[in-house]
Amino acid sequence: MIRFNKPYLSGKEIEYITEAVHLGKLSGNKNYTKQCQSFFKTKYGFLHCLLTTSCTDALEMTALLANIKEKDEIIMPSYTFVSTANPFLLRGATLRFADSYSENNPNIDPDKIEELITPKTKAIVVVHYAGIACDMDKIMAIAKKHDLLVIEDAAQAIDSFYKGKPLGKIGNMSSFSFHETKNIICGEGGLLVVNDEELVLRSEIIWEKGTNRSAFFRGEIDKYGWMDIGSSYLMSDILSAFLFAQLENLDTIQTKRKAIWQKYFAGFERLETEHNIKRPFVPDYATQNGHLFYLVCKDLAERSKLIAHLKSNDIHSVFHYQSLHDSKFFESRHDGRELPNSDRYSHSLVRLPLYYELTDNQVNHIIETVNAYYGVM
Ligand SMILES: *Cc1c(COP(=O)(O)O)cnc(C)c1O
Numbered sequence: 001m002i003r004f005n006k007p008y009l010s011g012k013e014i015e016y017i018t019e020a021v022h023l024g025k026l027s028g029n030k031n032y033t034k035q036c037q038s039f040f041k042t043k044y045g046f047l048h049c050l051l052t053t054s055c056t057d058a059l060e061m062t063a064l065l066a067n068i069k070e071k072d073e074i075i076m077p078s079y080t081f082v083s084t085a086n087p088f089l090l091r092g093a094t095l096r097f098a099d100s101y102s103e104n105n106p107n108i109d110p111d112k113i114e115e116l117i118t119p120k121t122k123a124i125v126v127v128h129y130a131g132i133a134c135d136m137d138k139i140m141a142i143a144k145k146h147d148l149l150v151i152e153d154a155a156q157a158i159d160s161f162y163k164g165k166p167l168g169k170i171g172n173m174s175s176f177s178f179h180e181t182k183n184i185i186c187g188e189g190g191l192l193v194v195n196d197e198e199l200v201l202r203s204e205i206i207w208e209k210g211t212n213r214s215a216f217f218r219g220e221i222d223k224y225g226w227m228d229i230g231s232s233y234l235m236s237d238i239l240s241a242f243l244f245a246q247l248e249n250l251d252t253i254q255t256k257r258k259a260i261w262q263k264y265f266a267g268f269e270r271l272e273t274e275h276n277i278k279r280p281f282v283p284d285y286a287t288q289n290g291h292l293f294y295l296v297c298k299d300l301a302e303r304s305k306l307i308a309h310l311k312s313n314d315i316h317s318v319f320h321y322q323s324l325h326d327s328k329f330f331e332s333r334h335d336g337r338e339l340p341n342s343d344r345y346s347h348s349l350v351r352l353p354l355y356y357e358l359t360d361n362q363v364n365h366i367i368e369t370v371n372a373y374y375g376v377m
Pocket residue numbers: 054055056057080081083084127153155156176177178179188189190
């Protein structure tokens with residue numbers, strides 16, 4: 001069986017964890033946490049980085065930093081993971097879902113955003129699906145015109161770019177995930193990026209249970225205390241040590257994953273031109289980061305048959321999100337608008353195996369098996 005996912009290991013993870021254990025500093029904001037945070041700041045030019053327990057928690061921090069309150073409205077795509085939505089619902093916000101593009105690009109369609117803006121709108125949350133950038137110039141222009149915050153759910157978007165700018169650096173704040181299914185992992189973990197100078201100080205306080213302990217550790221104040229609301233969002237240094245072992249190999253991981261993605265993309269050209277099975281669309285302004293490779297089938301029935309066909313050939317492929325507006329939890333809360341493009345990806349998108357250890361032979365075998373199913377030889 002070719003697995004759908006297999007976590008990458010550099011081989012140094014246990015060594016660094018052992019070192020962290022011997023140093024005897026196992027909580028957050030210690031040696032490896034600082035090294036990882038500096039790595040991201042140096043590599044991508046992010047203003048301020050805080051490692052968190054998950055991307056979901058980093059998004060909760062963005063909701064607190066944005067001062068989201070009861071009845072505030074947040075615009076976001078429906079075709080995304082629940083973690084894009086929950087942090088804002090927890091603050092009492094109303095969610096307004098915007099549809100995806102109609103063509104083979106599940107990202108939020110900027111042309112569907114402005115009609116949802118009301119005096120209560122506070123923020124636009126974008127998701128760079130599959131690590132492929134949303135049209136950020138358009139989105140930032142809308143936000144500027146209406147004085148809204150932009151938060152990037154960049155969970156899948158590490159090391160990907162929009163017009164040469166790293167994703168996660170464009171909005172006011174952003175979040176990344178190091179869950180074991182992502183490119184760079186530590187089991188469960190995340191990163192909050194703050195790009196606005198005026199939010200930096202408060203982000204550290206919210207991170208540290210509402211206290212100014214970070215400033216205390218830097219020697220800026222002689223005692224620390226309760227300053228604000230907050231929670232315990234820090235990643236333990238044990239997990240930061242694991243993460244650092246991955247970061248040292250970021251370029252190696254990315255080169256391999258992007259090559260697999262390219263191989264799939266080239267291998268399915270005829271499937272798209274002759275059978276109308278869509279490959280991912282990468283706009284001129286965007287890059288792919290080898291996070292995930294998908295195909296968009298004609299409909300649900302066809303996708304189910306393809307997944308079953310692959311399974312009978314020992315290849316594990318999977319579908320992805322159910323539109324949030326159509327979920328059991330949210331359907332009664334939704335404003336009733338149809339979001340046909342989001343639904344189309346819910347029904348028709350299929351993801352193929354993509355991970356560091358996947359061999360050329362396996363990728364060729366997957367390409368041939370899919371193509372053969374459609375009679376492309
Ligand atoms: C993985 C993912 C998340 C959640 O990340 P966690 O680190 O598991 O909290 C959020 N949003 C998107 C788009 C994701 O893909």
